[in-house]
Amino acid sequence: DTEVTQTPKHLVMGMTNKKSLKCEQHMGHRAMYWYKQKAKKPPELMFVYSYEKLSINESVPSRFSPECPNSSLLNLHLHALQPEDSALYLCASSQDETGNYNSPLHFGNGTRLTVT
Amino acid sequence: AQTVTQSQPEMSVQEAETVTLSCTYDTSESDYYLFWYKQPPSRQMILVIRQEAYKQQNATENRFSVNFQKAAKSFSLKISDSQLGDAAMYFCAYRSGYGGATNKLIFGTGTLLAVQP
Numbered sequence: 001d002t003e004v005t006q007t008p009k010h011l012v013m014g015m016t017n018k019k020s021l022k023c024e025q026h027m028g029h030r031a032m033y034w035y036k037q038k039a040k041k042p043p044e045l046m047f048v049y050s051y052e053k054l055s056i057n058e059s060v061p062s063r064f065s066p067e068c069p070n071s072s073l074l075n076l077h078l079h080a081l082q083p084e085d086s087a088l089y090l091c092a093s094s095q096d097e098t099g100n101y102n103s104p105l106h107f108g109n110g111t112r113l114t115v116t
Numbered sequence: 117a118q119t120v121t122q123s124q125p126e127m128s129v130q131e132a133e134t135v136t137l138s139c140t141y142d143t144s145e146s147d148y149y150l151f152w153y154k155q156p157p158s159r160q161m162i163l164v165i166r167q168e169a170y171k172q173q174n175a176t177e178n179r180f181s182v183n184f185q186k187a188a189k190s191f192s193l194k195i196s197d198s199q200l201g202d203a204a205m206y207f208c209a210y211r212s213g214y215g216g217a218t219n220k221l222i223f224g225t226g227t228l229l230a231v232q233p
Contacts, residue, residue, distance in 0.1 A: 042207055042223030043161070056220075088159060104151065105221060107161035 003027055004108035006091050012114045015081060021111045023074040023091030031097040032074040033105065034066060035090040043090055049074060050097040081115045088112055118143045120210050122224035129198045130232050136183075137193045137227045139208030146170075147213030150184070150191045151221070156204040164206070167191065169213070195229075203231045 004025045013019050023032065031050045035043035048056035049068040057066075063085075065077040074091055088110045095103040119142045129135035141150070152164040167175045167184050175182050179199075183192045195202055208224040 040205075040226070040228075042226055045220050090159075090161065092161070104163050104166060105161075106163070107153075110159045112159075 004091055004093055004106050006089075006108035006111050008111060009109065010112045010114075012116060013078065013081065014116055015083070017081075018077070018079045020078065021076040021089055021091075021113075023076075023108060024072055025093040025106070026072055027093065027095075027106065028071075029093035029095050029106070030071060031094045031103075032068060033092040033094075034064075034074070034076050035092060035107075037088040037090055037110070039088075047076075048097065055097060078113075081113075083115050086113055086115045118145070118148075118210055118212065118222050120208055120222050120224040122206075122208055122227050124227045125225070126228045126230070128230045128232060129195070129202075131198055131200060133198055134194060134196045135198055135229065137195075137206050137208075137229065139191045139193070139224055141189050141191065141208075141210050143189070143210065143212075145212055145214065149211045149213060150182075151209040151211070152180070152182070152191075152193045153207045153209060153223075154202075154204045155207065155226075156201075161207070165193065198231050200231050200233060203229055205229075 007022045034046040037043040046060045047066045052068045063080045067075040090110045091108045092105040094105045121140045148169045150167045154162045154164045165177045179196045181194045205226045207226045210222045
């Protein structure tokens, strides 16, 4: 069982829709991450939150808007997406932002997003 | 900049046999961490094993072990007594030991492992 829960598992949306992806963890982790993964490719970092503050934005287009309401929750708001944004979106968390040996990343099962 | 290379896009192993997945990396740093993640069809990235660069002893987790050759910048994963549930995409990853969140987890391109019954 995953300790990082992502909803929904699948999402199909049109280019004019607004939708949100949700991620939740109850491990007391203080860093949370959004990754984008295309088929048969490694995950690509999008955003990092540390202690509920955005610490990294990997030059992600503004049609992706992250939000961290509290230390356990992470949202990704989607608006006016393009078909090329179709991908698996993975959420991850770690004890702190170092992500090193004692603070490895724990991933959720992802949300499979299709933009039509 | 650091890079991680996995030269085997696909591998196959018979059930109960042993398989080794290769990973090489390039860095000028002396303090870093290396990881192997497994991604089965369920899509979740699962941490398999991790290694600290300054530890010479190879990490082991049950049937999974690594051969860490720091001078050669090699970090291969050995899976012993392969099971059907080991079938997955395996990613090697590097993270710098310097600094904080600005040091990203750098992934290799992955190796797709098939386990034959």
